[in-house]
Amino acid sequence: MNWAVVTPLLIFIFIIFLIGIWSNRKMSKASSFLSDYFLGSREFGGIVLAMTMVATYGSASSFLGGPGAAYSIGFGWVLLAMTQVATGYFVLLILGKKFAIVTRRYNAVTLIDFLKERYKSTPVVLVSAFSIIIFLFAAMAAQWVGGAYLIQSLTGLSYTAALFIFTVSVLIYVTIGGFRAVAITDTIQGIVMFFGTFVLLIAVIVAGGGLSNIFSDLMAENPNLITPFGQDGQLTAAYVSSYWILVGVGVIALPQVAVRTMSYRNSKAMHRAIIIGTVVVGVIMLNMHLIGVFARPVLPGIDVADQVIPLIALDVLPAWLAGIILAAPLAAMMSTVDSLLLIVSSSVVKDVYINYIKPQATNENVKKVSMGVTGIIGTVAFLLAINPPELLIFLNLFAFGGLQAAFMWPLVLGLYWKRANKYGAIASMFTGISSYIAIHFYNESYGDLLGVHAVTIPIFLSFFIFIIFSFIFKKEAYEFPTQRIKKQA
Amino acid sequence: MKNKREAQEPRFAVANREALIGCALAAFNIMWWYGFAYGLGSKPPEEYTYVLGFPAWFFYSCIVGFLVMVLLISLVVKFVLKDVSLEDVEEEDEVNSA
Numbered sequence: 213m214n215w216a217v218v219t220p221l222l223i224f225i226f227i228i229f230l231i232g233i234w235s236n237r238k239m240s241k242a243s244s245f246l247s248d249y250f251l252g253s254r255e256f257g258g259i260v261l262a263m264t265m266v267a268t269y270g271s272a273s274s275f276l277g278g279p280g281a282a283y284s285i286g287f288g289w290v291l292l293a294m295t296q297v298a299t300g301y302f303v304l305l306i307l308g309k310k311f312a313i314v315t316r317r318y319n320a321v322t323l324i325d326f327l328k329e330r331y332k333s334t335p336v337v338l339v340s341a342f343s344i345i346i347f348l349f350a351a352m353a354a355q356w357v358g359g360a361y362l363i364q365s366l367t368g369l370s371y372t373a374a375l376f377i378f379t380v381s382v383l384i385y386v387t388i389g390g391f392r393a394v395a396i397t398d399t400i401q402g403i404v405m406f407f408g409t410f411v412l413l414i415a416v417i418v419a420g421g422g423l424s425n426i427f428s429d430l431m432a433e434n435p436n437l438i439t440p441f442g443q444d445g446q447l448t449a450a451y452v453s454s455y456w457i458l459v460g461v462g463v464i465a466l467p468q469v470a471v472r473t474m475s476y477r478n479s480k481a482m483h484r485a486i487i488i489g490t491v492v493v494g495v496i497m498l499n500m501h502l503i504g505v506f507a508r509p510v511l512p513g514i515d516v517a518d519q520v521i522p523l524i525a526l527d528v529l530p531a532w533l534a535g536i537i538l539a540a541p542l543a544a545m546m547s548t549v550d551s552l553l554l555i556v557s558s559s560v561v562k563d564v565y566i567n568y569i570k571p572q573a574t575n576e577n578v579k580k581v582s583m584g585v586t587g588i589i590g591t592v593a594f595l596l597a598i599n600p601p602e603l604l605i606f607l608n609l610f611a612f613g614g615l616q617a618a619f620m621w622p623l624v625l626g627l628y629w630k631r632a633n634k635y636g637a638i639a640s641m642f643t644g645i646s647s648y649i650a651i652h653f654y655n656e657s658y659g660d661l662l663g664v665h666a667v668t669i670p671i672f673l674s675f676f677i678f679i680i681f682s683f684i685f686k687k688e689a690y691e692f693p694t695q696r697i698k699k700q701a
Numbered sequence: 702m703k704n705k706r707e708a709q710e711p712r713f714a715v716a717n718r719e720a721l722i723g724c725a726l727a728a729f730n731i732m733w734w735y736g737f738a739y740g741l742g743s744k745p746p747e748e749y750t751y752v753l754g755f756p757a758w759f760f761y762s763c764i765v766g767f768l769v770m771v772l773l774i775s776l777v778v779k780f781v782l783k784d785v786s787l788e789d790v791e792e793e794d795e796v797n798s799a
Contacts, residue, residue, distance in 0.1 A: 287756070290759070291738050291762065291763060294734065295734070297767055298727050301770075301774050302723050302726070304723075305722060305723025305726070306720045309712065309715065309716040309785055310716035310720070312787045313716070316788065423754030423755070427751070427756075431746065435746040435747065438746055439742060439746050440739060441742075449735070449739050453735060460731075478786075479782075479783075479786075480784060483778045483782050483784075484778075486774060486778055487775055490770065494767045498763060498764070498767060628720065692713075
């Protein structure tokens with residue numbers, strides 16, 4: 213065990229925990245457990261909002277899987293990763309003010325709350341909850357695996373032991389703080405990640421002997437590494453461009469991102485978050501993926517590409533600095549897992565339990581059920597992560613695609629199209645999910661259908677199906693309530 | 702009832718306009734990204750030119766493209782987006798009158 217690295221890492225994690233505990237104290241005074249636990253009582257300022265978006269969206273695949281892929285594939289993957297710049301501004305501009313206003317009127321604290329009030333349909337709620345539970349489990353498992361890889365690289369422990377440590381840390385962390393802890397610690401982690409990526413990038417360039425030397429080495433090894441097309445020429449323009457949907461504009465439909473757009477204090481906070489979010493996402497994505505490619509000449513022959521970042525950090529930085537810089541993505545993975553846990557928990561507790569099982573539940577009752585469900589889900593995710601897939605990024609991207617296929621149009625059209633109704637929403641969700649899963653397995657067997665990522669066709673299919681079914685079963689144009697609706701529970 | 706609906710409309714109109722702006726920004730971003738990456742990047746790598754140490758296709762697509770988007774977004778935020786209240790005015794009126 214390398215204590216020179218582990219010590220600053222543990223100190224950083226401990227500080228994060230202290231902040232979580234402080235948040236718990238503050239939470240105990242909140243008037244409504246549900247909105248505070250799940251939504252932080254809607255008082256995010258601009259920097260907090262931007263950083264929660266970044267730390268939630270950035271994850272194991274951004275800090276380990278993505279750079280690992282760039283290490284293997286070259287500059288084509290860096291190009292692909294830069295499609296994520298849009299997440300900084302697009303979500304807040306599209307959902308932004310209208311979603312914030314409407315969800316306040318609905319007293320909504322989850323994406324499903326919005327869908328429930330907008331469509332007044334039990335099938336929409338249940339399909340939504342099911343989708344969230346299934347697909348976010350895949351995303352959570354990806355974080356678990358990433359966190360375990362990182363701890364494993366730093367400590368030399370076995371994968372399973374590292375996984376267990378990660379699981380316990382996360383469950384303690386989320387239970388004591390809920391969403392507010394996530395938001396506050398996201399901000400700190402985002403800042404450390406932002407500056408940490410610069411430090412690591414500079415160190416790698418220096419270790420590689422400068423940019424021209426690095427590029428000469430890459431050219432000598434395989435000229436394809438510095439083209440947009442990947443080390444084997446396998447990245448077509450169509451395939452890479454389809455990632456603008458999967459990790460660019462399609463991010464709008466991820467429940468863990470959409471919930472952030474209910475959470476801010478006012479328009480000024482949103483405006484500030486748009487700029488900060490774009491800068492931070494762009495810088496982190498660019499820097500981390502460049503580090504992945506540049507690591508190739510510096511540390512040739514890494515077999516498990518997902519471990520490039522911890523290995524390169526340990527190689528080119530003084531131990532204490534490597535510990536701090538690696539602590540931030542580890543904390544970000546914990547943060548992402550917390551967000552996903554809370555969303556899955558809210559699907560079970562609020563969207564199913566309170567809506568359909570026990571509408572009269574007391575605050576105390578809800579609190580116990582919420583924390584119990586969080587613990588159970590965390591344990592199941594741990595069990596799922598014991599046998600990790602070969603490519604870490606696979607799990608995350610599968611989850612993203614499924615959620616987008618399910619939620620893109622019920623969310624966007626529900627907000628902007630008066631004619632959108634429950635029949636369109638249900639048909640859209642079924643079409644999106646079923647075609648996504650079918651195409652996903654087809655692509656695994658026969659190669660990418662039409663040469664694009666599996667999510668591309670379902671997005672267009674579910675859009676047309678939504679419109680067709682909304683017109684076939686036409687209803688009156690929907691009008692949003694003009695003031696806050698009466699609270700039920 | 703009509704009065705209330707008319708009152709809410711200006712804020713939704715602002716939100717709708719900003720959503721379209723978001724779409725326009727994303728479309729521009731994609732075109733810039735694609736144009737430089739595949740316009741300059743489709744040559745054999747031996748023929749690549751370099752800017753500040755990076756291949757020109759990558760420099761203009763990913764680095765300059767990112768900086769241009771930050772500038773554009775900052776201008777939009779500063780000069781185009783409008784502040785609107787996220788809370789409902791009616792509630793405040795009711796509170797004041799009570």
